[in-house]
Amino acid sequence: MSLLQVKNLVVEFPSRRGTLRALDDISFDIAPGEILGVVGESGAGKSITGAAIIGLLEPPGRIASGQIMLEGERIDQLGFEQMRHIRGKRIGAIFQDPLTSLNPLHTIGRQLVETIRTHLPLSDKEAHERAVSLLKDTGIPAPEQRIDHYPHQFSGGMRQRVVIALALAAEPKLIVADEPTTALDVSIQAQIITLLKTICRQHGAAVMLITHDMGVIAETCDRVAVLYAGRIAEIGPVHEVINHPAHPYTAGLMAAIPDITQDREQLNQIDGAMPRLNAIPSGCAFHPRCPQAFAKCKSARPDLMDAGMTRCACWLQEPGPETLRGTA
Amino acid sequence: MTALVQAHDLAMTFDVSAPWLNRVLERKPRTLLHAVDGVSFEIEKGQTLALVGESGCGKSTVARLLVGLYEPSRGHLMFDGLDAHAVFKTAEGLKLRSRIQMIFQDPYASLNPRWLVQDIVAEPLIEHELITDRAELRGRVGALLSAVGLSPFDSFKYPHQFSGGQRQRISIARALATNPEFLVCDEPTSALDVSVQAQVLNIMKDLQRKLGLTYLFISHNLAVVRHVSDQVGVMYLGRLVELADKQTLFASPRHPYTRMLLDAIPKMHDTGRARTPVLGEVPNPLDPPTGCAFNPRCPHANGRCRSERPQLLDQGHGRIACHAVEEGRI
Numbered sequence: 302m303s304l305l306q307v308k309n310l311v312v313e314f315p316s317r318r319g320t321l322r323a324l325d326d327i328s329f330d331i332a333p334g335e336i337l338g339v340v341g342e343s344g345a346g347k348s349i350t351g352a353a354i355i356g357l358l359e360p361p362g363r364i365a366s367g368q369i370m371l372e373g374e375r376i377d378q379l380g381f382e383q384m385r386h387i388r389g390k391r392i393g394a395i396f397q398d399p400l401t402s403l404n405p406l407h408t409i410g411r412q413l414v415e416t417i418r419t420h421l422p423l424s425d426k427e428a429h430e431r432a433v434s435l436l437k438d439t440g441i442p443a444p445e446q447r448i449d450h451y452p453h454q455f456s457g458g459m460r461q462r463v464v465i466a467l468a469l470a471a472e473p474k475l476i477v478a479d480e481p482t483t484a485l486d487v488s489i490q491a492q493i494i495t496l497l498k499t500i501c502r503q504h505g506a507a508v509m510l511i512t513h514d515m516g517v518i519a520e521t522c523d524r525v526a527v528l529y530a531g532r533i534a535e536i537g538p539v540h541e542v543i544n545h546p547a548h549p550y551t552a553g554l555m556a557a558i559p560d561i562t563q564d565r566e567q568l569n570q571i572d573g574a575m576p577r578l579n580a581i582p583s584g585c586a587f588h589p590r591c592p593q594a595f596a597k598c599k600s601a602r603p604d605l606m607d608a609g610m611t612r613c614a615c616w617l618q619e620p621g622p623e624t625l626r627g628t629a
Numbered sequence: 630m631t632a633l634v635q636a637h638d639l640a641m642t643f644d645v646s647a648p649w650l651n652r653v654l655e656r657k658p659r660t661l662l663h664a665v666d667g668v669s670f671e672i673e674k675g676q677t678l679a680l681v682g683e684s685g686c687g688k689s690t691v692a693r694l695l696v697g698l699y700e701p702s703r704g705h706l707m708f709d710g711l712d713a714h715a716v717f718k719t720a721e722g723l724k725l726r727s728r729i730q731m732i733f734q735d736p737y738a739s740l741n742p743r744w745l746v747q748d749i750v751a752e753p754l755i756e757h758e759l760i761t762d763r764a765e766l767r768g769r770v771g772a773l774l775s776a777v778g779l780s781p782f783d784s785f786k787y788p789h790q791f792s793g794g795q796r797q798r799i800s801i802a803r804a805l806a807t808n809p810e811f812l813v814c815d816e817p818t819s820a821l822d823v824s825v826q827a828q829v830l831n832i833m834k835d836l837q838r839k840l841g842l843t844y845l846f847i848s849h850n851l852a853v854v855r856h857v858s859d860q861v862g863v864m865y866l867g868r869l870v871e872l873a874d875k876q877t878l879f880a881s882p883r884h885p886y887t888r889m890l891l892d893a894i895p896k897m898h899d900t901g902r903a904r905t906p907v908l909g910e911v912p913n914p915l916d917p918p919t920g921c922a923f924n925p926r927c928p929h930a931n932g933r934c935r936s937e938r939p940q941l942l943d944q945g946h947g948r949i950a951c952h953a954v955e956e957g958r959i
Binding site: 490513514516543544567569 | 684795894
């Protein structure tokens with residue numbers, strides 16, 4: 302059974318000028334111990350997906366319809382208090398900026414012990430021991446001394462290690478990591494990604510890794526979901542999506558990334574930009590930018606359909622007469 | 630022929646001492662931060678030099694030195710045979726400044742939200758008194774916007790009506806307004822999404838070809854650097870550790886730090902393969918290690934590396950500051 306199931310999730314932001322739909326009918330699941338990557342450009346809805354799962358949607362944002370099931374139990378309708386017990390205990394969270402996810406006024410030890418004691422029935426002393434061992438697991442040198450230090454005494458990479466320790470404090474089964482390495486330098490990024498991967502494997506936690514960096518997805522994830530304008534454009538095993546993308550958007554995105562191993566005179570570019578939420582095109586949201594768009598793309602919205610090893614929301618994948626295509 | 634831009638031993642020191650009263654009461658000495666410490670390079674006309682390095686290595690300080698936003702504490706900058714920082718102070722300074730322009734990282738912060746695009750792009754023209762006629766000014770702004778792939782009608786909009794990529798094009802149009810020869814680009818695409826980044830990089834390369842522009846391109850992304858540059862300088866803690874042409878640097882990186890940076894990049898097409906994690910972190914620039922600044926993280930460091938600072942020496946293909954390379958150990 303899947304650990305997390307998201308079914309037909311719709312997130313809306315009511316506003317005076319009408320309701321904006323940030324996520325439109327998103328479905329995916331995460332198996333125990335699996336690392337699912339969620340990738341997309343700014344405004345695609347990656348972070349909203351993460352926030353909806355951990356119950357931290359900023360009002361007026363709300364789940365308009367759909368379900369989120371954690372180990373078979375619905376969690377999208379729980380109240381704030383009930384959700385507080387799930388957050389930390391069963392779903393851990395790691396955010397982009399480690400400085401804002403730690404309280405600057407408390408030592409990291411106090412923050413770890415507080416989290417551990419909120420969720421686990423341990424004494425102060427046992428919680429302290431657990432905190433030290435968590436810091437040790439995340440590769441912080443001299444954890445016995447470092448535990449009494451304040452967040453500003455750590456470097457960016459070390460702080461993100463503390464945040465990972467904090468997320469793992471109560472042995473959650475799922476970790477939602479929203480751009481965990483974006484604020485870090487490449488050399489530190491590699492350390493943190495390796496750590497996240499090994500430590501989650503050790504603790505048996507599944508990870509939902511939200512990022513805009515295809516390189517990070519490629520080396521870390523088992524499966525990947527590509528988001529565009531609030532919908533999943535393509536989802537499948539990471540190797541397939543990267544090497545044989547089925548959706549024209551995924552293909553364009555892959556071709557736009559400068560490659561370190563080869564020289565190209567001109568980068569492939571996708572003209573235009575991601576549509577704004579108040580002006581999502583009819584039919585397939587990608588059709589105004591799509592080089593292969595044909596008549597049907599403008600009128601009807603494609604759902605996810607099988608495309609080789611992946612599932613992809615594109616009319617090109619629809620079995621049918623070839624003659625309709627190629628006429629934009 | 631001499632290069633268009635020649636930096637000789639540029640250095641920038643910031644005084645980050647505690648306030649005077651604290652220094653007196655607590656008997657603290659002055660503390661100096663050597664943000665850039667003796668950087669020399671040359672850029673030929675029509676070429677691109679890229680500077681790469683991690684946060685805090687002094688890349689942006691070099692950019693600000695080159696456009697005259699900072700005055701160097703040591704060394705000098707020759708631009709087209711002129712000592713740039715001396716000329717900036719004279720009456721000729723404004724004319725020289727119009728030949729060197731800058732593109733900033735964050736297109737959300739570098740455009741005034743209360744100005745029309747027309748006024749933003751026209752500002753350098755008015756400031757440098759290049760065009761005073763209103764109608765001519767409008768025509769020039771329209772031409773600049775078309776050159777970066779926007780429409781002349783966009784000049785009557787405000788920055789918030791544009792996406793990140795379009796805003797960065799507006800900053801490019803503004804930088805091109807005075808017909809500069811040299812553009813300093815400080816991380817021009819790092820705030821942009823990949824598909825938009827490709828658009829902006831393509832425009833920058835097209836403009837270089839058409840107008841014969843010379844670029845200093847600052848980035849932390851080696852893949853982007855490989856795409857745009859002719860020469861690459863790798864910086865670490867305020868100093869250049871390797872300077873070579875692009876082909877050489879990417880085919881056979883010599884300095885251990887360059888190798889480490891290249892290894893740290895995720896490889897797109899072999900999925901699931903972990904990259905070699907880099908050991909350690911960048912040291913505190915207020916208290917840099919003795920000798921070679923990279924020695925605490927370097928697998929090849931020996932006694933000499935810990936005591937003597939390596940100089941940037943010519944090693945056949947490119948210049949490298951490393952004792953191990955010089956001695957032939959690696």
